[in-house]
Amino acid sequence: MRILDVALAARSYPIYIDSGLLAQGKLWQPHLGTGGTCIVTNETVGPRYLPALRTALPAPPLAVVELPDGERHKTLANVERIFDALMTAGAGRDVTLLALGGGVVGDMAGFAAACYQRGVRFLQFPTTLLAQVDSSVGGKTGVNHPLGKNMIGAFHQPAAVIIDTDTLATLPARELRAGLAEVVKYGLIREPALFDWLEAHAGALLAGDAEALSHAIETSCRIKAAVVAADEREAGERAILNLGHTFGHAIEAATGYRAWLHGEAVATGMLMAADLSHRLGWLTAGHRHRLAQLLQALDLPLSPPVLTLSRWHELMGRDKKVLAGRLRLVLLRRWGHAITTADVEPAALEATLRAFGATAD
Amino acid sequence: MRILDVALAARSYPIYIDSGLLAQGKLWQPHLGTGGTCIVTNETVGPRYLPALRTALPAPPLAVVELPDGERHKTLANVERIFDALMTAGAGRDVTLLALGGGVVGDMAGFAAACYQRGVRFLQFPTTLLAQVDSSVGGKTGVNHPLGKNMIGAFHQPAAVIIDTDTLATLPARELRAGLAEVVKYGLIREPALFDWLEAHAGALLAGDAEALSHAIETSCRIKAAVVAADEREAGERAILNLGHTFGHAIEAATGYRAWLHGEAVATGMLMAADLSHRLGWLTAGHRHRLAQLLQALDLPLSPPVLTLSRWHELMGRDKKVLAGRLRLVLLRRWGHAITTADVEPAALEATLRAFGATAD
Numbered sequence: 001m002r003i004l005d006v007a008l009a010a011r012s013y014p015i016y017i018d019s020g021l022l023a024q025g026k027l028w029q030p031h032l033g034t035g036g037t038c039i040v041t042n043e044t045v046g047p048r049y050l051p052a053l054r055t056a057l058p059a060p061p062l063a064v065v066e067l068p069d070g071e072r073h074k075t076l077a078n079v080e081r082i083f084d085a086l087m088t089a090g091a092g093r094d095v096t097l098l099a100l101g102g103g104v105v106g107d108m109a110g111f112a113a114a115c116y117q118r119g120v121r122f123l124q125f126p127t128t129l130l131a132q133v134d135s136s137v138g139g140k141t142g143v144n145h146p147l148g149k150n151m152i153g154a155f156h157q158p159a160a161v162i163i164d165t166d167t168l169a170t171l172p173a174r175e176l177r178a179g180l181a182e183v184v185k186y187g188l189i190r191e192p193a194l195f196d197w198l199e200a201h202a203g204a205l206l207a208g209d210a211e212a213l214s215h216a217i218e219t220s221c222r223i224k225a226a227v228v229a230a231d232e233r234e235a236g237e238r239a240i241l242n243l244g245h246t247f248g249h250a251i252e253a254a255t256g257y258r259a260w261l262h263g264e265a266v267a268t269g270m271l272m273a274a275d276l277s278h279r280l281g282w283l284t285a286g287h288r289h290r291l292a293q294l295l296q297a298l299d300l301p302l303s304p305p306v307l308t309l310s311r312w313h314e315l316m317g318r319d320k321k322v323l324a325g326r327l328r329l330v331l332l333r334r335w336g337h338a339i340t341t342a343d344v345e346p347a348a349l350e351a352t353l354r355a356f357g358a359t360a361d
Numbered sequence: 362m363r364i365l366d367v368a369l370a371a372r373s374y375p376i377y378i379d380s381g382l383l384a385q386g387k388l389w390q391p392h393l394g395t396g397g398t399c400i401v402t403n404e405t406v407g408p409r410y411l412p413a414l415r416t417a418l419p420a421p422p423l424a425v426v427e428l429p430d431g432e433r434h435k436t437l438a439n440v441e442r443i444f445d446a447l448m449t450a451g452a453g454r455d456v457t458l459l460a461l462g463g464g465v466v467g468d469m470a471g472f473a474a475a476c477y478q479r480g481v482r483f484l485q486f487p488t489t490l491l492a493q494v495d496s497s498v499g500g501k502t503g504v505n506h507p508l509g510k511n512m513i514g515a516f517h518q519p520a521a522v523i524i525d526t527d528t529l530a531t532l533p534a535r536e537l538r539a540g541l542a543e544v545v546k547y548g549l550i551r552e553p554a555l556f557d558w559l560e561a562h563a564g565a566l567l568a569g570d571a572e573a574l575s576h577a578i579e580t581s582c583r584i585k586a587a588v589v590a591a592d593e594r595e596a597g598e599r600a601i602l603n604l605g606h607t608f609g610h611a612i613e614a615a616t617g618y619r620a621w622l623h624g625e626a627v628a629t630g631m632l633m634a635a636d637l638s639h640r641l642g643w644l645t646a647g648h649r650h651r652l653a654q655l656l657q658a659l660d661l662p663l664s665p666p667v668l669t670l671s672r673w674h675e676l677m678g679r680d681k682k683v684l685a686g687r688l689r690l691v692l693l694r695r696w697g698h699a700i701t702t703a704d705v706e707p708a709a710l711e712a713t714l715r716a717f718g719a720t721a722d
Binding site: 034035036053076080083084088089092093094114116117118119139140144145146147148151152154155233288317318320321322323325 | 395396435441444445448449451452453455473476478479480501503506507508509512513514515516555594678679681682683684686687
């Protein structure tokens with residue numbers, strides 16, 4: 001088993017990575033509180049993995065909440081369903097929420113845990129690659145607002161992250177690829193050697209090779225844990241984890257959170273960020289090309305939907321990184337090194353948008 | 362002007378107390394962020410005090426949200442109205458929310474500030490005595506759930522609390538009395554000298570004497586700030602601020618948050634807590650009598666609605682202080698000294714409930 005630590009002083013917690021961990025209650029039961037559990041899952045994951053998790057619990061859960069599957073269901077109304085279940089079950093401040101599912105389930109269960117009785121304990125059992133390499137680690141929780149993604153939420157760290165790699169065996173290929181986009185991101189922002197490794201192992205990863213996936217998960221979690229430990233509440237550095245996300249969120253919002261998976265939108269968004277970085281003279285055309293090649297090898301989309309320039313600006317303007325009315329973008333200052341900047345020449349941004357199909361108004 | 366400090370390291374903030382502070386923008390503008398403001402108020406307070414606050418702002422607010430007045434409107438749906446207004450106005454993470462109103466407005470605006478983009482700045486401008494002596498200080502924010510009071514929320518400290526004592530001039534007498542109940546609480550839990558002072562000045566306070574009210578506000582805020590500074594997230598000590606609240610919340614819930622003001626329910630709840638403390642041998646009959654006399658002098662209710670014993674237990678069981686299924690009560694271990702205990706003999710509790718009219722099932 002691989003064990004990593006997210007070092008956050010009193011809020012530190014472990015990440016366990018191995019096959020079969022859902023059923024290994026002895027490993028993670030010490031992280032439960034004393035007041036019973038409430039499992040939050042979705043209608044796809046629940047039928048598949050609830051039995052294993054239930055059996056591994058020391059006592060039957062107080063409640064099980066099965067939410068609809070999909071990013072468009074990441075709403076305050078669905079978090080209210082969790083509150084209702086907790087209140088109906090008489091759950092106290094000592095309850096522990098267990099998030100069993102992908103990023104959407106983890107974000108909503110985590111936000112419910114942040115707010116129920118002003119904060120209760122929760123554990124992440126991520127079952128998608130995207131959740132395992134990214135969203136289950138770091139304490140960002142929340143829901144979407146009709147006008148913008150992840151606009152309502154809280155920083156609330158889990159008590160442990162339990163990554164059972166067996167769950168990837170049933171993950172649809174498209175979701176596996178979407179998760180790999182976030183792994184590519186870690187290579188781009190911090191670790192060129194990871195990028196090289198991904199180029200060499202794209203085939204193995206797509207084929208579901210367990211050893212390759214475990215390595216990708218461990219490396220991703222190690223990088224994310226280090227970034228989060230240095231800047232838990234995103235006062236600065238942590239924003240680099242959003243490479244490709246400002247473009248990506250715009251793509252997701254423009255398509256109603258239905259047509260694109262989050263990881264797919266991030267893939268295209270990273271390519272756009274690399275293109276813009278190249279136009280600013282920070283990245284060579286060769287590097288931009290290598291990224292396009294790797295994304296293509298991973299069967300990830302390279303082109304956003306066709307939007308007008310003003311629609312792009314409108315959607316990107318809703319980003320949480322906007323300060324004093326100025327858009328801030330995460331770009332690559334050089335290969336393997338991301339920065340946040342508010343000083344992008346509008347002409348360069350427009351050139352990138354046009355290169356990716358943006359039309360005049 | 363009186364200035365107090367809530368000492369919470371990086372989250373420390375001042376409390377300003379004086380007449381005319383709403384209009385003194387120079388005093389509190391340094392606590393605003395750089396991204397504009399959003400005022401949250403209600404339909405009663407807004408028409409009266411919005412003009413003064415608006416005029417004192419350095420720029421027109423991005424948005425003004427006028428919520429319905431009353432505890433029963435302290436709901437997630439109304440917090441969503443604040444999110445909608447912020448999103449529609451394009452407010453960024455650098456926005457500052459201004460809570461102009463009583464405890465309900467402050468709790469909802471504070472919770473919206475805690476969750477919008479995972480946390481933005483907010484200022485409290487409390488306009489009721491209850492909010493000035495209690496709810497605006499300490500960072501407890503949140504809303505009610507249909508099954509229990511303040512069940513959904515967050516700890517989120519304001520950047521400053523600006524108490525304009527002029528707002529009390531238009532406060533209905535009944536709300537003034539309800540606020541005085543929380544002042545009595547501070548005397549009971551920590552400062553017998555305050556209790557003595559209240560006995561001597563009940564008439565002046567009810568008559569709206571400005572000097573007496575300012576003294577009551579300052580003393581209350583000083584005690585609350587000390588308790589909160591010692592235990593921001595209620596790991597222990599802070600729970601004593603809930604004296605009378607477990608009984609009180611049951612009264613409020615039983616009457617649908619309509620018939621009783623929060624302070625009125627707390628008044629009756631404190632008398633019940635004192636009665637139970639007396640039955641446990643911790644308080645003399647004389648002290649219990651002094652409390653009843655003072656509450657009566659302040660024209661506060663001494664008797665709860667008639668409920669069955671099982672209804673009392675059901676409603677009290679939803680308290681946030683319940684741990685491992687056990688009710689924990691704040692009681693008076695001696696005059697002027699409150700403690701939290703889970704070791705109350707059921708027979709003593711039942712005797713208190715019966716003494717206050719509880720019927721068999």
